[in-house]
Amino acid sequence: MGIPTVTIASSEFVALARETMLSLGVVDAPFVVVPHPMGMISKAEITKKAEDAFSEIIKMATGWTPTGSLPPTKPAYPAERFKESGSIAEVNKLFFSKGWSLGLPIVPPTPELVTEMLRGTSLAADHVIGHVPPRMGILTVELAAVHAVMAGCKPQYMPVLIGALQAMLDNRANWRGAATTTGTASLLVIINGPIVKEIGIASAQGAAGKMHQANASIGYALSLIALTVGGSKPPSPDKSTLGTPAQFVPWIFGENEDALPLGWEPFHVKRGFKKEDNVVTVMGIYPPVENIDHWSVTPEEHLTWWGHLATPLVSIGGPCWETQMEQVHIVGIGPEHAELVAGAGWSEEQYRRAFWEKARLPFSVWPKGCPNVDIVAKKLGITLKPETMIPITYRPENIETVIAGGAGKHSHYFAPFPECFPVSVKVQK
Amino acid sequence: MKLKDFLKTVGVLLIGLGFLTLTGRSFADGITPGSQQATEDLQELINPEGVVHVEPLKLNPHPSTLENKTIMLRWNGKHNGDQFLNRIGELLTEKFEGVRIIKSWQVAPDTVVAVSGSQERSMELMKKLAAFKPDIVIGSQAD
Numbered sequence: 001m002g003i004p005t006v007t008i009a010s011s012e013f014v015a016l017a018r019e020t021m022l023s024l025g026v027v028d029a030p031f032v033v034v035p036h037p038m039g040m041i042s043k044a045e046i047t048k049k050a051e052d053a054f055s056e057i058i059k060m061a062t063g064w065t066p067t068g069s070l071p072p073t074k075p076a077y078p079a080e081r082f083k084e085s086g087s088i089a090e091v092n093k094l095f096f097s098k099g100w101s102l103g104l105p106i107v108p109p110t111p112e113l114v115t116e117m118l119r120g121t122s123l124a125a126d127h128v129i130g131h132v133p134p135r136m137g138i139l140t141v142e143l144a145a146v147h148a149v150m151a152g153c154k155p156q157y158m159p160v161l162i163g164a165l166q167a168m169l170d171n172r173a174n175w176r177g178a179a180t181t182t183g184t185a186s187l188l189v190i191i192n193g194p195i196v197k198e199i200g201i202a203s204a205q206g207a208a209g210k211m212h213q214a215n216a217s218i219g220y221a222l223s224l225i226a227l228t229v230g231g232s233k234p235p236s237p238d239k240s241t242l243g244t245p246a247q248f249v250p251w252i253f254g255e256n257e258d259a260l261p262l263g264w265e266p267f268h269v270k271r272g273f274k275k276e277d278n279v280v281t282v283m284g285i286y287p288p289v290e291n292i293d294h295w296s297v298t299p300e301e302h303l304t305w306w307g308h309l310a311t312p313l314v315s316i317g318g319p320c321w322e323t324q325m326e327q328v329h330i331v332g333i334g335p336e337h338a339e340l341v342a343g344a345g346w347s348e349e350q351y352r353r354a355f356w357e358k359a360r361l362p363f364s365v366w367p368k369g370c371p372n373v374d375i376v377a378k379k380l381g382i383t384l385k386p387e388t389m390i391p392i393t394y395r396p397e398n399i400e401t402v403i404a405g406g407a408g409k410h411s412h413y414f415a416p417f418p419e420c421f422p423v424s425v426k427v428q429k
Numbered sequence: 430m431k432l433k434d435f436l437k438t439v440g441v442l443l444i445g446l447g448f449l450t451l452t453g454r455s456f457a458d459g460i461t462p463g464s465q466q467a468t469e470d471l472q473e474l475i476n477p478e479g480v481v482h483v484e485p486l487k488l489n490p491h492p493s494t495l496e497n498k499t500i501m502l503r504w505n506g507k508h509n510g511d512q513f514l515n516r517i518g519e520l521l522t523e524k525f526e527g528v529r530i531i532k533s534w535q536v537a538p539d540t541v542v543a544v545s546g547s548q549e550r551s552m553e554l555m556k557k558l559a560a561f562k563p564d565i566v567i568g569s570q571a572d
Contacts, residue, residue, distance in 0.1 A: 025486040039508035050516035137479040174546035419546030
């Protein structure tokens with residue numbers, strides 16, 4: 001657009017800023033580094049930081065010229081081969097030292113194992129699935145197979161893995177944001193269709209937990225790709241304050257379509273697919289909130305309880321960032337909770353509307369100084385007073401549901417990471 | 430050393446050399462015991478990292494002075510970013526004659542976004558700000 005810029009970044013984040021710019025082709029940029037933190041300090045302190053940075057800002061604004069150049073490129077396919085001696089343990093040590101593994105064991109990716117893995121997909125090995133942020137590494141089908149080998153996948157898992165990657169790399173998924181945030185972000189991966197049973201994706205008791213090779217190895221491959229091809233490594237560019245075990249294996253399960261209440265449609269059908277389609281849906285999320293309701297005997301009681309649980313969204317200042325009010329929230333309804341609601345004659349649409357109506361907090365709870373509250377009020381058609389109840393999203397249609405897990409009185413609410421929308425992809429075998 | 434002992438020693442040495450010959454090892458080759466085993470374990474592996482291809486972006490030239498310039502201060506919504514930029518705006522006005530300050534959160538509040546989901550989204554936001562025709566944008570990420 002022909003307009004020069006100066007970027008002010010705190011000392012803890014300037015490395016991320018530089019890495020982000022490099023991934024977009026900017027070798028050098030005018031930064032002014034301010035001692036961290038800038039947020040959560042007094043007005044007097046932030047004013048002093050501004051005064052201290054002022055001369056550097058002027059220098060960057062008027063005297064800066066770029067230096068440096070991009071490194072030379074290599075072909076994306078075939079992926080580089082190298083020779084290595086040593087035991088499996090020594091190969092694992094090598095891979096970890098190079099930042100090619102998460103710190104858990106991997107299967108060394110030999111060309112023979114990768115060739116075998118590629119039999120699981122009809123896509124050509126040199127087909128480019130996408131560019132994995134934040135590093136923007138080029139991900140070919142061959143490279144996906146390399147990581148599938150490392151993660152212990154079977155060849156028949158490749159179509160679901162590739163489908164999940166295609167969804168993850170769609171712009172609407174905002175994987176760059178989730179991979180570099182200070183927040184505790186991870187992936188939610190939901191699989192629907194006949195392929196769930198065909199390849200043994202767990203969808204009932206403990207579906208998102210241990211002892212399910214398909215779920216675990218596909219999830220592990222996704223995490224390895226995010227780390228190695230995408231470069232999302234702590235402490236930068238992965239800035240997650242605490243991190244999460246879900247960065248090793250994300251939340252990944254099949255919908256329990258056998259437990260769907262009568263008249264309720266599968267998750268992927270609600271998203272526009274046919275029942276017989278095999279579909280993977282991916283969304284960046286915060287850690288889920290669990291509803292452990294053992295006592296409600298009516299849907300009204302149950303949804304009232306949800307209302308108190310689902311409003312942790314305020315902990316991420318959701319309403320303070322107005323665009324989050326447009327986002328989709330996913331509720332993984334446990335089959336017993338679904339039966340309680342459907343058994344009373346409720347439709348899935350009634351569930352969603354009740355959830356939206358109940359999951360609210362009074363305006364008085366919002367942090368002071370929230371920007372754009374007037375835009376939120378205008379779009380909701382309300383007048384903001386301390387007691388005004390604000391929903392977590394603008395419309396009940398933004399609440400989506402999936403039947404998740406097996407026996408037990410538990411459901412889970414998955415709040416979206418900012419600007420992460422669910423992306424569904426039809427699986428190609 | 431007695432002849433008997435000498436012959437015994439030579440015999441042991443000859444047996445040892447014969448053994449090494451049968452196993453294909455040779456001190457002349459400079460291969461130490463154990464490295465032959467390492468050579469047999471050599472395997473081909475694939476580098477999982479992948480490559481990056483980006484086109485270099487050329488950045489816009491900067492003005493030599495800020496006098497009489499329109500300066501946009503861009504805030505991403507993180508706490509205190511506006512306070513920081515407010516002070517910068519005051520200092521710019523004091524120091525440079527004819528400077529005009531535009532605050533993004535006042536003229537385009539819908540661009541106050543902490544996380545931009547994609548480059549396309551970023552471009553959307555930037556076009557809204559560019560419409561105010563600033564000569565330079567100073568952006569604070571705060572956090």
